Amino acid sequence: MIDRDASTQGPPASHAPAPPDIPDLELLRVIGSGGYGQVHLARNRVTGRLLAVKTVRLESFGGEREIAALVRYETAMRKGHENLLAIHHVGQAGGFLYYTMDLADDVSGSPASDSPSYRPATLAERLADGPLPPGEALDLSRQLLAALRAVHQAGLAHRDVKPSNCVFVGGQLKLADFGLLTYTQGSVSRVGTPGYFPPDGRMDAGADVYAAGLVLYQMITGLPAEAFPRLGPMAQAAGTKSAAALNRVVLKACQPMAADRFANADEMLAALEKGVPPIRPARAKGPRLTRRRVVVGVIALLAAGGALLYYWTGAPVRVYVNFVSEPFEATIILDGRPVLDPSGKPYTTPCTIPDLPARATRVSFRLKGYADHDAGQVDLAARQEIQARLTPRTNPATTRPDSTDRPDGG
Amino acid sequence: MRPRGGICRAFLRFFRRRDSIPSNGSPTVDPQTQPGLLERLADAGDALAWREFFDRYWRGMFLFARGQGCSDNTAEEVVQQAVCSVFEQRQVFRYDPSRGRFRNWLFTIVRQKLALHRRSEARQHKDPPDAPPGDDARQADEDPQQAWDRAFECTLLQAVLDVVRQEVRPETYQAFELICLHGMDAARAAEMTSLSRNAVYQAHKRVMARLRELTGSYAADGTLDERVRRALEAYPPPSVCRTMATRVEASLSRSRGMS
Numbered sequence: 001m002i003d004r005d006a007s008t009q010g011p012p013a014s015h016a017p018a019p020p021d022i023p024d025l026e027l028l029r030v031i032g033s034g035g036y037g038q039v040h041l042a043r044n045r046v047t048g049r050l051l052a053v054k055t056v057r058l059e060s061f062g063g064e065r066e067i068a069a070l071v072r073y074e075t076a077m078r079k080g081h082e083n084l085l086a087i088h089h090v091g092q093a094g095g096f097l098y099y100t101m102d103l104a105d106d107v108s109g110s111p112a113s114d115s116p117s118y119r120p121a122t123l124a125e126r127l128a129d130g131p132l133p134p135g136e137a138l139d140l141s142r143q144l145l146a147a148l149r150a151v152h153q154a155g156l157a158h159r160d161v162k163p164s165n166c167v168f169v170g171g172q173l174k175l176a177d178f179g180l181l182t183y184t185q186g187s188v189s190r191v192g193t194p195g196y197f198p199p200d201g202r203m204d205a206g207a208d209v210y211a212a213g214l215v216l217y218q219m220i221t222g223l224p225a226e227a228f229p230r231l232g233p234m235a236q237a238a239g240t241k242s243a244a245a246l247n248r249v250v251l252k253a254c255q256p257m258a259a260d261r262f263a264n265a266d267e268m269l270a271a272l273e274k275g276v277p278p279i280r281p282a283r284a285k286g287p288r289l290t291r292r293r294v295v296v297g298v299i300a301l302l303a304a305g306g307a308l309l310y311y312w313t314g315a316p317v318r319v320y321v322n323f324v325s326e327p328f329e330a331t332i333i334l335d336g337r338p339v340l341d342p343s344g345k346p347y348t349t350p351c352t353i354p355d356l357p358a359r360a361t362r363v364s365f366r367l368k369g370y371a372d373h374d375a376g377q378v379d380l381a382a383r384q385e386i387q388a389r390l391t392p393r394t395n396p397a398t399t400r401p402d403s404t405d406r407p408d409g410g
Numbered sequence: 411m412r413p414r415g416g417i418c419r420a421f422l423r424f425f426r427r428r429d430s431i432p433s434n435g436s437p438t439v440d441p442q443t444q445p446g447l448l449e450r451l452a453d454a455g456d457a458l459a460w461r462e463f464f465d466r467y468w469r470g471m472f473l474f475a476r477g478q479g480c481s482d483n484t485a486e487e488v489v490q491q492a493v494c495s496v497f498e499q500r501q502v503f504r505y506d507p508s509r510g511r512f513r514n515w516l517f518t519i520v521r522q523k524l525a526l527h528r529r530s531e532a533r534q535h536k537d538p539p540d541a542p543p544g545d546d547a548r549q550a551d552e553d554p555q556q557a558w559d560r561a562f563e564c565t566l567l568q569a570v571l572d573v574v575r576q577e578v579r580p581e582t583y584q585a586f587e588l589i590c591l592h593g594m595d596a597a598r599a600a601e602m603t604s605l606s607r608n609a610v611y612q613a614h615k616r617v618m619a620r621l622r623e624l625t626g627s628y629a630a631d632g633t634l635d636e637r638v639r640r641a642l643e644a645y646p647p648p649s650v651c652r653t654m655a656t657r658v659e660a661s662l663s664r665s666r667g668m669s
Contacts, residue, residue, distance in 0.1 A: 128649065223648050229580035231587055232645065244602045251581050251604060291608045 019055050020094030027053060028114055036179045037096075041103070041114060050112055051088070052101045052120075056179060058092065067097065069156055069181045074099070076154035083147035085167065085176040101176065104167035123163035123173065123215070131222035131234055134242040140166075140173050141216045141246075141272060147175035148212060149265040152205045157184050159192050159203045161211035162225070163218055195225040199256045209262050213253025220246050228254060245275060317358040322385035323365075325349040330367035330390060338366075349388075356380050369393060448512060452500050454666055464493060464658055469568065470513075471520050472654070473561035473644055478524060478554070482650050486657060491523040492516070494661050517558045560640075567641035570624050574617055581605055585613035590635065591642040 025042045032039035037056030074087045090099040103112040104120035159180040198210040214225040221234040255261045262268040331346045338346040358381030365373040370390035450459035475485035581603040588599040596607040
């Protein structure tokens with residue numbers, strides 16, 4: 001039953017050691033706490049300016065290396081960066097290390113004040129109301145990555161990137177809490193906030209980019225970091241191209257294997273601007289066997305096979321044949337059945353019958369008052385015209401078929 | 411990448427086991443069995459045991475209360491009161507497997523708290539006779555026992571889904587969720603995840619196969635898809651997850667201070 005986002009938080013104020021007496025600063029009250037110290041609302045006794053002061057017990061603040069990293073950060077950022085919370089002063093007092101910073105806006109949106117209701121505006125507070133519109137999430141991600149790029153260019157790693165460490169000053173997102181700041185080189189210790197660790201556990205500059213991916217995930221889904229990669233209700237609204245594009249950036253930034261993620265904050269920024277490159281590069285050798293190619297290939301094979309089958313089975317060629325008889329008006333019988341024209345009437349000589357199968361067919365002629373004339377088995381493909389002379393029935397003894405139309409008779 | 415099935419199986423065993431029992435309104439503990447967690451709950455100071463108890467049961471209780479028509483806030487209150495009630499009765503735990511399941515005893519407690527809440531709401535806000543019933547007054551049509559079982563089945567499947575979520579690549583899980591829960595077509599799911607359409611289908615298939623493997627008998631009746639979809643829908647809202655633990659922890663701290 002621990003609020004995971006606050007798992008680096010220390011003991012409550014009532015159990016914390018008394019804050020040190022810092023020259024020229026009046027500590028008004030605790031406004032936040034982290035794993036290694038507390039953040040106080042403070043007033044400069046001379047100028048009256050309100051500031052945030054982080055106090056850390058020296059024995060709990062890592063070692064010389066971490067202090068040196070903090071000093072390096074303070075030195076590198078003296079020119080200022082619009083997305084990094086400026087450190088104005090670093091000092092030691094009463095066994096504490098302390099540093100002063102700008103005060104975040106009030107959560108209500110009004111400027112910082114010493115009123116009892118003051119609560120620093122953080123990204124975590126904003127996300128408590130649900131996911132952000134894609135445009136706002138994109139803008140805030142750009143700001144966060146710009147901050148990380150500056151930190152990494154100084155040779156440092158933040159190691160505690162999360163929404164509660166992104167504060168708003170004058171409406172601008174600024175990365176805060178430098179308690180875990182360290183050198184990029186040779187630092188892989190597993191410190192930070194659970195839920196924001198990359199799976200390989202290396203807490204270096206790459207881990208900052210991984211955590212920035214999770215922060216973007218929280219912005220577009222409204223879900224906690226531990227829920228990654230669930231999409232939840234956000235997916236309903238994910239029809240927009242911008243939401244889909246942001247999700248692809250998240251997926252690339254939060255890959256389980258370090259080699260598949262963005263190499264640095266610059267790459268992630270570029271992906272936000274131009275779109276995401278493939279998570280895994282395409283295979284170099286040969287064309288990929290995609291579903292579409294398989295389907296097209298199968299259709300082509302089927303078509304070729306069908307054509308071959310059609311050819312081999314000898315689909316009949318159709319021919320036109322002329323039929324002539326003497327006398328005319330004889331009905332043409334092919335394979336024992338009269339041939340009918342399109343109107344359903346039998347063809348009678350003389351005529352041309354279209355669309356006949358070019359194969360051997362038994363042909364005969366029939367006319368009332370005449371004996372049926374059998375022309376025999378005729379190869380229609382080899383004949384353009386078939387003629388017949390019909391014999392009257394009156395003298396059946398003398399009737400004989402004319403032999404001129406026999407196939408062998410030409 | 412499938413190292414965590416053991417956790418899930420332990421989770422499934424936990425819910426299948428008849429690990430504790432109420433007797434005439436008070437739970438019992440039988441030393442012959444291994445009551446494990448329930449025995450440890452007798453110690454008010456065992457914060458880990460109480461956290462484990464909370465983690466295992468709060469979602470089920472919350473889902474049940476929501477299913478009975480409660481708002482998120484009311485459901486949170488019901489869970490909070492039920493956990494406190496278990497805390498108050500921790501000394502009289504006696505485990506007896508022959509008398510039923512701990513979960514069913516918890517069911518009676520949650521129903522009592524729900525009824526009490528409704529009564530007090532009715533007393534405080536006397537609605538005019540023609541006023542439409544509020545959310546909290548709406549009664550669910552489903553049999554409460556069935557609703558209770560279904561709520562716990564959802565939590566069980568959510569636990570399994572959480573295991574699978576850790577095993578597969580993020581885009582694979584998202585493709586599965588987009589198709590299974592949101593009914594998104596493969597082309598849009600592919601656009602969301604940078605996968606090809608074919609990979610989206612494969613992802614859905616692979617995750618479902620793994621779920622079948624982990625849930626065993628649940629897949630036997632062929633309704634796993636529908637049950638998984640229901641479980642995906644039933645994840646509590648993030649705001650509830652954020653406040654619930656703090657709220658119950660505060661109540662338990664107060665109860666510890668008084669006892």
